[in-house]
Each structure stands twice: as structure tokens, then as C-alpha cells.
Amino acid sequence: MTEPVLTAFVREPGGFTLEASIRHGAYEGLRKALAMEPGRVIEAVKASGLRGRGGAGFPTGMKWGFVPKDSPGPKYVCCNADESEPGTFKDHVLMERNPHLVLEGVAIACYAIGARTGYIYIRGEFLHVAEVLESAIAEARAAGCLGRGILGSAFDCEIHVHRGAGAYEAGEESALLESLEGRRAQPRLRPPFPAVVGLYGCPTVINNVETLANVPLVLAKGPEWFAAIGPEQNTGPKLFCVSGHVARPGVYEASMHTTLRELIYGYAGGIRGGRALKAVIPGGSSTPVLPPGAIDAPASFDGMIKAGSMLGSAAVIVMDDTTCMVWAAENLVHFYRHESCGKCTPCREGSDWMLKILQKIERGEGEMRDLGLLESVARNIAGKTLCPFGDAEVAPVLGTLEHFRHEYEAHVREGRCPFHAGWRRGR
Amino acid sequence: MSFHPKMSYGTGLHQSARERPDPGEPFAFTPERRARLEEIALRYPPDRRRSALLPALHLVQEQQGYVSARAMEHVAEVIGVTPAEVEDVVTYYTMFRSKPAGTYLLQVCRTLSCALNGAERVTDALARKLGIAPGETDATGMFTLVEVECLGACDRGPVVMVNDGWHECVTPEGAERLVDELREKGTAALSGCHLRVEKP
Ligand SMILES: Cc1cc2nc3c(=O)[nH]c(=O)nc-3n(C[C@H](O)[C@H](O)[C@H](O)COP(=O)(O)O)c2cc1C
Ligand code: FES
Numbered sequence: 001m002t003e004p005v006l007t008a009f010v011r012e013p014g015g016f017t018l019e020a021s022i023r024h025g026a027y028e029g030l031r032k033a034l035a036m037e038p039g040r041v042i043e044a045v046k047a048s049g050l051r052g053r054g055g056a057g058f059p060t061g062m063k064w065g066f067v068p069k070d071s072p073g074p075k076y077v078c079c080n081a082d083e084s085e086p087g088t089f090k091d092h093v094l095m096e097r098n099p100h101l102v103l104e105g106v107a108i109a110c111y112a113i114g115a116r117t118g119y120i121y122i123r124g125e126f127l128h129v130a131e132v133l134e135s136a137i138a139e140a141r142a143a144g145c146l147g148r149g150i151l152g153s154a155f156d157c158e159i160h161v162h163r164g165a166g167a168y169e170a171g172e173e174s175a176l177l178e179s180l181e182g183r184r185a186q187p188r189l190r191p192p193f194p195a196v197v198g199l200y201g202c203p204t205v206i207n208n209v210e211t212l213a214n215v216p217l218v219l220a221k222g223p224e225w226f227a228a229i230g231p232e233q234n235t236g237p238k239l240f241c242v243s244g245h246v247a248r249p250g251v252y253e254a255s256m257h258t259t260l261r262e263l264i265y266g267y268a269g270g271i272r273g274g275r276a277l278k279a280v281i282p283g284g285s286s287t288p289v290l291p292p293g294a295i296d297a298p299a300s301f302d303g304m305i306k307a308g309s310m311l312g313s314a315a316v317i318v319m320d321d322t323t324c325m326v327w328a329a330e331n332l333v334h335f336y337r338h339e340s341c342g343k344c345t346p347c348r349e350g351s352d353w354m355l356k357i358l359q360k361i362e363r364g365e366g367e368m369r370d371l372g373l374l375e376s377v378a379r380n381i382a383g384k385t386l387c388p389f390g391d392a393e394v395a396p397v398l399g400t401l402e403h404f405r406h407e408y409e410a411h412v413r414e415g416r417c418p419f420h421a422g423w424r425r426g427r
Numbered sequence: 428m429s430f431h432p433k434m435s436y437g438t439g440l441h442q443s444a445r446e447r448p449d450p451g452e453p454f455a456f457t458p459e460r461r462a463r464l465e466e467i468a469l470r471y472p473p474d475r476r477r478s479a480l481l482p483a484l485h486l487v488q489e490q491q492g493y494v495s496a497r498a499m500e501h502v503a504e505v506i507g508v509t510p511a512e513v514e515d516v517v518t519y520y521t522m523f524r525s526k527p528a529g530t531y532l533l534q535v536c537r538t539l540s541c542a543l544n545g546a547e548r549v550t551d552a553l554a555r556k557l558g559i560a561p562g563e564t565d566a567t568g569m570f571t572l573v574e575v576e577c578l579g580a581c582d583r584g585p586v587v588m589v590n591d592g593w594h595e596c597v598t599p600e601g602a603e604r605l606v607d608e609l610r611e612k613g614t615a616a617l618s619g620c621h622l623r624v625e626k627p
Contacts, residue, residue, distance in 0.1 A: 166521030
């Protein structure tokens with residue numbers, strides 16, 4: 001078990017203020033970065049092995065390296081604080097309790113790629129969090145940690161908070177840019193990638209909140225320190241969100257050596273009421289569900305792929321043996337049907353048909369051929385859309401069909417849902 | 428001109444399902460809100476004023492509780508886009524309402540982590556207590572009940588968002604109590620976000 005660094009002081013009253021943050025070493029990473037050539041900052045981030053915490057695990061230093069060095073116009077950094085992947089609530093803690101770490105990360109990213117403006121795109125429902133960020137920005141500006149001539153250097157950098165207004169798709173990087181430009185949050189065709197043509201047509205880096213919060217640590221403590229935490233190519237401290245049927249749901253900081261079993265039975269105190277584990281979604285609603293036999297795999301980017309799922313946003317949703325897996329798939333597909341932006345036909349229409357079939361089976365009116373139909377609809381969505389939303393919305397369906405097909409069949413055979421969990425409607 | 432001369436346009440299946448937004452009362456930003464909007468607009472490049480559209484609509488909703496057609500026209504003028512472009516944005520984002528809601532908008536999260544902790548029963552308890560179905564406003568005009576998708580607080584589920592505030596770890600009984608307490612002391616009845624450890 002490694003000592004928490006990202007969340008070490010989140011329970012301390014007043015820990016979010018500039019005064020307390022500086023006492024805990026805030027803006028030291030930025031100070032070191034400003035004494036380096038921007039290219040060397042990118043090298044340091046590459047050497048740390050830091051991979052994006054927003055879902056895809058893309059190497060952060062490499063992403064920054066794609067920004068053209070010689071482009072004459074402005075460049076931008078966008079911090080993705082949309083946090084709308086169901087099961088995810090980690091960026092929330094960082095922004096509310098450690099906002100200066102996030103601001104410092106954004107400022108270092110700006111310096112590294114040659115940007116002077118960073119936008120934090122935060123989901124509209126996080127009004128109270130946006131207020132914390134706004135006042136942290138004001139404090140940092142007044143102290144010379146942001147604004148003109150940062151920390152006595154020649155580097156100017158402004159950071160602004162931009163509130164969304166309720167749209168999961170706004171978390172997708174190109175849809176985020178559309179939303180920031182005052183339009184519907186719908187994805188753009190790529191290439192060109194945002195690193196070349198992004199916000200307002202300018203080179204733009206988009207990173208998750210947790211990704212950027214790790215950057216000051218890389219600079220302050222060194223890439224070697226960072227790379228020594230966790231397995232090879234899965235480096236650095238990681239936040240895990242554990243929710244569902246566990247005794248102590250919450251955000252836990254650990255290395256990616258940690259297994260799903262340790263997260264569920266150690267950190268989160270085991271299954272509530274001493275019941276048995278039935279299934280776990282390891283990385284948010286967009287990642288396929290895993291059966292109990294898979295929980296000894298490390299919760300790392302590579303470990304979860306090997307186990308047949310993905311680390312995604314490290315949102316571990318735990319379900320006990322009272323849970324109906326057809327109902328769980330229906331619940332998540334309802335989410336995707338509601339959130340589909342409507343731009344691509346397979347995603348928009350397909351989510352509606354998947355929901356109709358799942359509801360029919362859950363009501364006890366399904367036929368055996370509906371299982372094949374459901375799978376066929378899902379396979380005709382994945383990979384056929386402009387953004388990965390399509391792949392995301394089929395994960396609950398394909399994952400449950402793979403590991404819990406017998407439950408679907410039981411619904412059809414018995415003509416009803418065989419589960420009677422007391423926490424559900426009408427049970 | 429039409430290349431389907433036998434088809435009865437404007438009736439039956441081919442009728443547009445588009446709902447016209449509620450026109451509402453004449454609308455203009457209060458001077459303070461207009462000044463705040465201009466301050467926000469400075470965060471974006473001068474030729475990218477459209478980026479201030481979402482903030483402008485949040486201000487409209489703060490002022491009149493929803494976004495009427497007249498407000499959309501006003502925002503279009505202030506931002507420098509067409510009213511159709513504003514309506515396009517308003518109708519996309521779930522937080523913008525084109526109809527007025529009750530004094531307290533009860534938004535119950537229905538997504539998986541909250542549902543595993545009994546969100547369906549919380550919604551049912553609220554519906555029974557208020558005598559309405561989700562999506563409706565009660566007879567007094569005080570409460571509107573809706574179901575929403577994941578709010579990003581899944582470890583504290585079921586979560587109910589009331590206007591802009593949060594109420595966490597809600598049980599069916601707690602939900603009924605919340606209605607009574609909202610009537611008595613307003614949004615002071617809410618638990619707020621558990622991360623605010625500073626609160627008394
Ligand atoms: C439908 C959809 C929703 C997404 N939502 C989020 C989100 O809420 N927060 C986030 O950081 N990334 C989200 N992403 C991932 C982003 O597109 C992007 O990959 C990420 O912000 C990059 O940051 P990183 O390299 O630091 O991980 C989403 C992707 C998709 C396809
Ligand atoms: S599932 Fe309800 S807040 Fe995430």
C-alpha cells in the first residue's frame with residue numbers, strides 16, 4: 001500500500017485554501033517547470049509513464065508532443081471535468097478538496113505546449129465545485145501563481161471555469177470543444193485531431209482532471225519517483241471509485257498493483273450485509289462487466305484488458321447476488337439512450353432498440369430469439385460511430401450476455417424476472 | 428412544389444413533432460446579470476462570443492426559473508446568434524428547461540449505483556407523498572419530480588438534487604421527510620455535499 005499523495009489532505013478542514021495547499025507543497029512543480037525548457041517538461045511527463053485517467057489510458061507526454069511547436073496562433077489546454085461516466089466521482093474530490101493541484105497541473109500543461117489559456121470544462125450539476133474552483137483561481141491570481149508573469153517568470157497564464165449544462169456526451173473530447181464553443185455537444189470527425197485543430201481551430205490538449213493533477217507530482221518529485229509506483233506502464237498513484245453493494249463506498253487512492261479483490265474486500269469493506277459478489281464493472285458503465293472469478297486481476301490499464309474489460313475511469317461498481325443482470329443492463333442502456341447525442345444513426349436508433357428488447361425480456365415477455373437480436377443490434381453499433389459512445393453503449397449488453405446469458409434465458413423460460421431484491425421497485 | 432403530390436403534407440405521420448417553446452413574459456437581463464455576462468464573455472476571444480451562450484442561458488434560468496422563447500430571442504441578440512441557434516442549444520442540454528418548474532425541482536438519480544441502493548423506491552416514495560408521477564408538478568406548484576441520470580456522487584447514493592443543491596444517501600422514509608422539511612425551512616433542509624468537511 002502506498003501513501004496517498006493526491007488525496008492526502010482532502011479530509012483536512014480548510015485544506016483546499018491556497019495557504020494550506022502551499023504548506024503542503026503546491027506550486028513547487030510549476031516553479032520547477034518554469035525553470036525548464038517547455039520541451040524538457042514534456043520529456044519529464046513522458047519519462048514518468050503517466051497515462052490519461054479519463055478513460056482511454058493514452059500516454060499524456062505523447063499527447064502533448066503531438067501539438068505543433070511552430071504554429072503561430074494561440075493554443076489551448078482544456079481540463080475535462082465533465083465527470084459523467086456512471087460510477088465515477090473521483091475528479092469531484094480533487095476539484096473540491098485539492099483545487100490548487102488541478103490548477104497547477106493545467107498551468108504546467110499550458111507552459112509545456114505553449115498555451116496561455118486553459119479552460120476547465122466542468123459538468124453543470126457541479127455548481128458547488130465550480131464555485132470552489134473559481135475562488136481558488138482568484139486566490140492563485142492574487143498570489144502571483146496564475147495570471148501575468150507567473151511566479152516571477154515571463155510566463156502568462158489564465159485559467160477559466162466553463163460550466164456545462166447536462167450532457168454526458170460533453171465529456172467526449174471533440175464534443176467538449178463543440179460545447180465550449182457554444183453549440184450542442186456532438187462529436188467532430190477526426191482527423192484532424194484536437195492536438196492540431198481543436199478549440200477555435202487551434203492546437204488543443206484535452207486532459208482529464210486526475211491526469212493533470214498528477215503532473216505537478218511528476219515535476220516536484222521527479223519522473224523516477226512517479227514511475228516507481230505501480231506496475232510497468234501503469235505508473236503513478238490512481239484514484240478508484242468504489243460504489244454499489246459495498247460496506248464503505250468511496251474514493252480510494254492506491255497503486256495499480258491493487259487487485260479488484262483488494263478494492264472490494266479491503267478498501268471498501270466487502271459486500272454489504274455479508275452477501276456474495278455476483279458481478280463487478282471495473283471502469284464505469286462503458287466497460288464490460290466481470291464475473292467474481294476475475295477479481296484477482298490488478299486494477300490497471302493492462303490488467304483489466306487482460307481480464308476482458310477496461311480500467312476506463314476506474315469506477316468500480318459492485319453488485320451482490322440479489323442483482324438481476326438483465327435489469328442492470330437495462331438500467332445502463334436507459335442511460336445511453338437518454339444521453340446519445342443523436343448524430344450517428346447506429347447509436348441513436350440502436351440504443352432505443354436495445355432498450356426496448358431489454359425491457360421486454362425484463363418484463364417476462366421475451367423470446368429466446370430476442371437474445372440473438374439484442375446481440376446483433378449491439379454488434380451493429382460498435383465501431384460504426386463518430387466517437388466511442390457507440391462502443392460504450394454496447395458494453396453493458398455484450399458483457400452481461402457473455403457472462404450471464406443463463407439469466408437472460410431464465411427470464412424467457414420463467415416468463416418473469418427471477419430476482420426479488422428488496423431495494424427494487426415493487427418487490 | 429412537391430414531388431409527392433398525393434401525400435397530405437402537414438397531417439398524420441408527416442406532421443412535425445416539434446414543440447414550440449413557451450413564449451413567456453417579455454424578457455431582458457437585469458443590469459447586474461447583464462454585467463456579469465459581459466464579464467464572463469471576456470474569458471473567450473473577442474470573436475468567439477458564442478462561447479458565452481451556455482453561461483448566458485444559466486443566467487436566464489437563474490433570473491426566471493426556465494428559458495422562454497422571448498428569453499431565447501433576447502440571448503440571441505445579446506450574444507449575436509440567431510434565435511434558432513439558441514433554441515438548438517437549449518433543447519439539447521438537460522439542465523435547461525423550456526417550461527417553468529415548481530419551487531423545488533426534485534431530481535432523483537436513477538442510474539446504476541444509486542439504483543443498487545434503492546433509488547427506484549425513493550422515486551416511488553416521493554411520487555406517493557406528492558400524489559404525482561415523475562415529470563409532473565404537484566397541485567400547489569411547490570414540487571416538481573423528475574428522474575435524472577448519474578450526478579457524479581455515486582458513493583453517496585441515492586442522491587437527490589434539489590434545484591442546485593444536493594441531498595445524499597436518501598432512503599424512502601428520508602425522502603418523505605425531506606418534502607416536509609423543504610416546506611418548513613426551504614433548501615436549508617438539504618444535507619449538501621459530504622466533502623464540505625468545514626460545515627458545522
Ligand atoms: C461518451 C464519452 C464520454 C466521456 N466522458 C468523459 C468525462 O466525463 N471525463 C473525462 O475526463 N473523459 C471523458 N471521456 C474521455 C475523453 O474523450 C478524453 O479521452 C479524455 O478527456 C482525455 O483525457 P486523458 O488523456 O487525460 O485521459 C469521454 C469519452 C467518451 C467517448
Ligand atoms: S449513479 Fe447516482 S450519482 Fe452516479
